[in-house]
Amino acid sequence: MVHSAKTGHPGGDLSSADILVSLYFGVMKAGGSWTASEDRDRFVMSKGHCSGAFYSVLAEAGCFPDEWLDHYMKPLSMLNGHPDRNKLPGVEANTGPLGHGMPIATGMALAAKISGASWRTFILTGDGELQEGSNWEAGMTAAHYGLDNLTLIVDRNRIQQGAWTEDTIRLEPLADKWRAFGWAVQEVDGHDHAALLDVFGRLPFEKGKPNCVIAHTHKGMGVSFIQDRPEWHHKVPSDAELEAALKELQA
Amino acid sequence: MSVPSQLFDCRDAFARSLEEAAAADPRIVAVVNDSLGSSKMGGFRKLYPQRLVNVGIAEQNMVGVGCGLANGGMIPFVCGAACFLTGRAMEQVKVDLAYSKSNVKLCGMSGGLAYGPLGPTHHSIEDLAWTRVLPHLTVIVPADPYETEQAFRAALALDGPVYLRLSRMGVPNVHGEDHRFQLGRATKLREGRDVTLIANGTMVCRALEAAQQLELEGVQARVLNMATLRPLDTGAIAAAAEETGCIVTAEEHSIHGGLGGAVAEAVTATTPVPVRMVGVPDAFAPTGSVGFLFEHFGLTAAGIHDAALEAMRRKSRKC
Numbered sequence A: 001m002v003h004s005a006k007t008g009h010p011g012g013d014l015s016s017a018d019i020l021v022s023l024y025f026g027v028m029k030a031g032g033s034w035t036a037s038e039d040r041d042r043f044v045m046s047k048g049h050c051s052g053a054f055y056s057v058l059a060e061a062g063c064f065p066d067e068w069l070d071h072y073m074k075p076l077s078m079l080n081g082h083p084d085r086n087k088l089p090g091v092e093a094n095t096g097p098l099g100h101g102m103p104i105a106t107g108m109a110l111a112a113k114i115s116g117a118s119w120r121t122f123i124l125t126g127d128g129e130l131q132e133g134s135n136w137e138a139g140m141t142a143a144h145y146g147l148d149n150l151t152l153i154v155d156r157n158r159i160q161q162g163a164w165t166e167d168t169i170r171l172e173p174l175a176d177k178w179r180a181f182g183w184a185v186q187e188v189d190g191h192d193h194a195a196l197l198d199v200f201g202r203l204p205f206e207k208g209k210p211n212c213v214i215a216h217t218h219k220g221m222g223v224s225f226i227q228d229r230p231e232w233h234h235k236v237p238s239d240a241e242l243e244a245a246l247k248e249l250q251a
Numbered sequence B: 001m002s003v004p005s006q007l008f009d010c011r012d013a014f015a016r017s018l019e020e021a022a023a024a025d026p027r028i029v030a031v032v033n034d035s036l037g038s039s040k041m042g043g044f045r046k047l048y049p050q051r052l053v054n055v056g057i058a059e060q061n062m063v064g065v066g067c068g069l070a071n072g073g074m075i076p077f078v079c080g081a082a083c084f085l086t087g088r089a090m091e092q093v094k095v096d097l098a099y100s101k102s103n104v105k106l107c108g109m110s111g112g113l114a115y116g117p118l119g120p121t122h123h124s125i126e127d128l129a130w131t132r133v134l135p136h137l138t139v140i141v142p143a144d145p146y147e148t149e150q151a152f153r154a155a156l157a158l159d160g161p162v163y164l165r166l167s168r169m170g171v172p173n174v175h176g177e178d179h180r181f182q183l184g185r186a187t188k189l190r191e192g193r194d195v196t197l198i199a200n201g202t203m204v205c206r207a208l209e210a211a212q213q214l215e216l217e218g219v220q221a222r223v224l225n226m227a228t229l230r231p232l233d234t235g236a237i238a239a240a241a242e243e244t245g246c247i248v249t250a251e252e253h254s255i256h257g258g259l260g261g262a263v264a265e266a267v268t269a270t271t272p273v274p275v276r277m278v279g280v281p282d283a284f285a286p287t288g289s290v291g292f293l294f295e296h297f298g299l300t301a302a303g304i305h306d307a308a309l310e311a312m313r314r315k316s317r318k319c
């Protein structure tokens, strides 16, 4: 998709793919007939730049036909570079500017609490994204209101746009930060489906606390020449690179 | 102009100017938001690693830090994608920079529709409306590399906040090397008596192209490059209204609140004449490349040409 659109964010797409697959096919009431239901679980793709992975999973989950993926970022496409909920079924929130998802997800979880609904809210952020203050403002709100129906997953691939997070603006000790903000925190290998399903199966981690899953991932997972390379944040593969990458991913 | 001459990315001229100025003035610092590459700050970082502050992905913080650096005697150039730099940090821009009269230079990269298919979140077609209403804030939209260099120097020489909006789209040189950019003054690129085309940034070369086409049709169009949006050259606008009787504005921005809005405000206050605005209408852009979007919204020489004829028709209907 990124190759055909000649733009996109392949590194972050590949780091979050396993998390998205686990959530949509093993955890959430989402996709298929749930898409239009008021009782669906809510998912906020706060790292909206990774629309390539997100749209692929939404299509697989039956939110819209697979063929639409061919129109990724093409003129007048429903599949904009960043998700637009007014264009694409299954998208809950318009994201792209980092740091918007957490307040929105907190509002969703609050709505469920206030109305006594049983659906849950999940949100995926990047790790560099956590440098935006809005995440921490929402983090305080969610803890204050005891939103144990809210789960934040951090795609901890350790790389942001220009460099490694710890060389840019340090995030560590990240788990301690969320604990200090009143969240229950679990860490997991973000590419191990069984481990992910196990962690999500234990929700809520503690009654009365919002949940944070720090998913340790690799940016560009599965493709040797993309994996853990900051320059692949928004690089577009050449024809030869695409072929090599697909070979490695299918292996 | 019809044979496109070499195209330049104004961010290169900006980065060069910043590096040069920093060699002479140790107070110059750059502040970025994980935007080293898109702000073309790689060279600056190599030369002056101590004077580059990367606050991470945190625009409100970035502008506030800029305010503090200025208070401490530095001259910060705060650089980030125009959409986030203005949109996300708007209150910091208003209070910490404009209201406080802080000597901070905001450099909005890739303004307008430059991000193409990344969509409305990344387009910056509201930034001029947001910034030009703030007292004390100087707003400049240069049209080519020469003007970018000179606007940079004017911003540096000014003791106060400036918003410099830079494009990543290739533009030809519309000015000769003898061009002298004057802050707050429009540059007359072409004389004419039938209609005035007022443009800024990436639309200046398109306005010139439209004027050439109009000339072939016997219409003499005046072309003004209104690189400074605030303070506005109201004298040049009043003269255009009086002498040509109608105006077309062209900008890579919403038609509401930017250059078109500023010109309309000035014209209604002095010499009301028909004003047609070329820009993005009241809509979030559909998905598409930047080239597609320019065509889609008529941000083209042809679009300006047609608007000029329409403005002239309205003028004659009035008489």
Ligand SMILES: Cc1ncc(C[n+]2csc(CCOP(=O)(O)OP(=O)(O)O)c2C)c(N)n1
Pocket (backbone or CB within 6 Å): A009, A011, A012, A013, A015, A047, A049, A050, A096, A097, A098, A099, A125, A126, A127, A128, A129, A130, A155, A157, A159, A160, A161, A219, B033, B034, B057, B058, B059, B084, B088
């Ligand atoms: C408010 C805001 N500032 C800057 C950007 C530009 N940007 C897009 S992606 C990105 C890096 C994101 O890094 P991270 O959150 O770690 O995401 P991932 O590694 O999962 O791709 C940046 C700075 C943006 N989208 N939004």
Ligand SMILES: [Mg+2]
Pocket (backbone or CB within 6 Å): A126, A127, A128, A155, A156, A157, A158, A159, A160
């Ligand atoms: Mg990351």
